[in-house]
Amino acid sequence: MPRASLAEPSHGIAMYGEPALPEGFSALPYANPEAPKGGAIRLAEPGGFDSLKPWVLKGNPVWPILFENGLVAETLMLRSIDEPFSLYGLLAETVETSPDRSWVEFTLRPEARFSDGSPVTVEDVMWSYETLGTQGHPRYHGAWSKVASMEQTGERTIRFTFNANDRELPLLMGLRPILKKAQWDGQDFSDSGLEPPIGSAPYVVDRVDPGRSVTFRRDPDYWGKDLPVNAGRNNFDTIRYDYFGDSNAMFEAFKAGEVDVWRELSPQKWATEFNFPAATSGDVVKSEIPNGRPSGIMGLVMNTRNPIFTDWRVRQAMIEAFNFQFINNTLNGGAEPRITSYFANSPLAFQPGEAQDAVRELLEPFAADLPPGTIEGYSLPEGGDQALDRRGIRTAMKLFEEAGWTVQDGQMKNAQGQPFAFEILLNQSGTSMRTAAETRQIVDIYTQALRTLGITPTVTQLDSAQYVQRTNNYQFDMTWYERALSLSPGNEQLLYWGSEGVTEPGSRNWMGMSSPAAEAMIEAMLNATDADAFTAAVRALDRILTAGRYVIPVSYSPVSRLAHRKELTYPETVPLYGDWPGFMPEVWWRSE
Template structure:
């Protein structure tokens, strides 16, 4: 028999529990509806909160913000692998298509009900149930229904991007439990799954009838979010307009958010062109990634005349990883000693001095700049216990401690070159007639692939300068790499299919890492296209740490598992890391403002333009 759960059934079920004898009931039956869910402990904001702590509830509505992106786009479907989607649809999923729950940028691991008015989960997180708000509407005025939810989850789980399909395999059952309720039951012990199920975009089923969801398209999706797609100039610009009839505008969760009437993104060929457009007043915001340029190059007329202001926004999130990734699918980079030799040859001290005057901090591990980062020296305590069963297969430095070579003040650091040559010799590569070769006489060759549009965190010019210095240093090892620049579409195609030897790599990491780490580092990514596992790593130890993160019953055990994973990734020597900043440097129009209280995550998706507003100077 199937029982349907209705909106007022909590009291009914509690009465039944008392009649049947609560002591005889399974613990999972004691779940109650909540306004929010946290990975550990309780949400920071109690029911009935007024607004998010980093939002300004008095912010005026209106105005336009003009933003810039590099490259191009050819799709408005960001939920599949095919195509090059418009970037804001990818990075700001709640802009048009909302999820059931919304992340707070002031808490590492908490979600608050958005489309869902409540969430229930078993104490062991073996299932989770969401109840839709009756007032939830799509932008065309039609109600958001459980049928839309069921279709969205099923479609994303079977036809969507790997970030959706990977988690869907852990769902044993999805069922409607009431007119506005849906329950997910899991086949894998993993506390995070209850939260992940709240973060999928809900799409309008009727819009997709008779259409192939797995194909890229320029059809504007109908969502329930605060904005609708207003104008599309394929590959050149996209404009979003605030929906005045947005169903959720009065929710406490949204108070002070979504203030701008128009959000426009213009696309440029590269970051240098973007910067010139900003200086000319054609765009309103510029993120500066190089400290030395922030201090040196912002003296143009708009700054001098007070039309542009410089703001620095601090954060406490992990550094993530950024630099040159080595593809271990290529036998040349399969040996950790070769990868360490590349790291030795990359003289960060000299490169940092050349690019930024030595002011930028180096990334020392994937979760550096947070309490999730591995600590210097040997692994201890729970961290060591988790790694111990895999000790025989871990690269040197994982358990004992690993640190990057210091480099030197000159372009060629002789100590590092000697260390690199020694490691290469151990791996079977020696310099013969000025060329690095193996015993069979085969030269050591590889290609460095770069996107001519640059990346989210580096301009093409900066990448080229870094790579040029590195290539010159490699000549001292008898290596002359081929450097190839591709347009964005070709670059995406090759990196999605791992057709590169070395390329620029950026992965932002949050304070709540979980199942997505399998998409980044899991063994499926060795062959499955479209994952973030560009290095091609296949590490049972890393996968065990990711599983442990989901099983952890306390914040301390969870932190130990993440730190152990950080050790495996860092000592794996897959990426030659560069620098990061503890602040975001934003130059912007003086007509644009953001709240005085900024979130824990700082300048992160969900902060700009969501919390910003437009107001003329007084």
């Protein structure tokens, strides 16, 4: 059948239905086209870096600012953070796909240029996709393995044909960073390095102080500055990121005026610690940014590659011993809700009680291999007000006994007399969602409770480079775990929970789970033809993950707390995803 009868070029693409913005739209709804250009913004990151290549596994890269549609590298399409999953043309002026989504075709804009003035060509696109898919970070490999062919079909047109039924693939093909072939061709792309990449995005790397700071300068000749998707975006002349050894140093730099924005993760500190001079004078203001995205998962993950964590009863016992209520009261004044499932705070979260209708139908073929509670219903223990939750400890003790562990001479041991021993690995620089001090405080409270069970784990703190190296290779027993999840979960879920990640380094499957049921739910998501079928598949996956008892969850915040200089402003319309990549600094500006 002729291709023209199957599809036609469009300005955008959505996972279901049509994108919200019509052809010819003037700006993204969460950007201010009248925002003034100019000035600088100074931001902070924990830890350090030794690479400007976030697209490979090696090294500790400047990933927040070069990843996907970052400041330097662009993609064919731009994701709107005001819709669950819609893309609009960026490097590509049009996208075309068949009704069954077995192929997708992009047409490059003729004006697209790299920062050195050279055109972005189909050759650059094809080289980028193949190189990322074979030598890049493992997150690129899964989608690339589903590409049967990649061919140039016109002077500015490239077509991907797929070898798998996967309705998300046309969108994923629009979200790979396009790099300049001539810069990297002939090198081992998998190596890390500090060579500034040549990209087509609004900014270029200006100055680098390895491990300490990196500054980006807005390109006055940026080819795409007049595109509708860029109206009101990329407003600062310079963006500087300084790296700090720990969160305390970052906060002190913010208070001293050396950093412009601070994300406060603790509601208790938000209420009590912003009484320094700049805040009381009004030079620093506090903004709360709401969002409608899933909670994601955050807490202590148990690595089932270690045999002591393979039994679900042991993992449930570890959850029972974690007194969430006391910890939440101690750290947050009890102000934040607990993460009850991976997709909590969204319509994709599984519903309480027994699985019903389409969700149950998806799960029942795997019922014999699913942990108790997956179909029947599962909920986390509440904990208590006192440091020692005796009810939780009694339940944990019973579960340990059922799994073959008993307290012998004051130590939890198995029948062979081997102690229940493990290491908790922590990043001394903290994480994007918790400071090092907060994670250590949580772990200290938890380990005190574990001692009543005859368990004394070893707690190890490493610098960020060592921590990344060990977690990339799953060299830990338990560690702090954070996974942000979107309203459009898809192929990345295989990177998070797929069985290949049990042995392949660099995946997000830190728990080491190998679940045919989970992979079947992901396949059902990818092949869903309507929103109802998609939601049922995600809710079924949510049950499998939560009842799998791999993570001991903590709290989440339905708002982002951003303290910032009063001159920094953001649009009145906040996107659906709230404070998410693509929001700050992309649509912020500096006012006089």
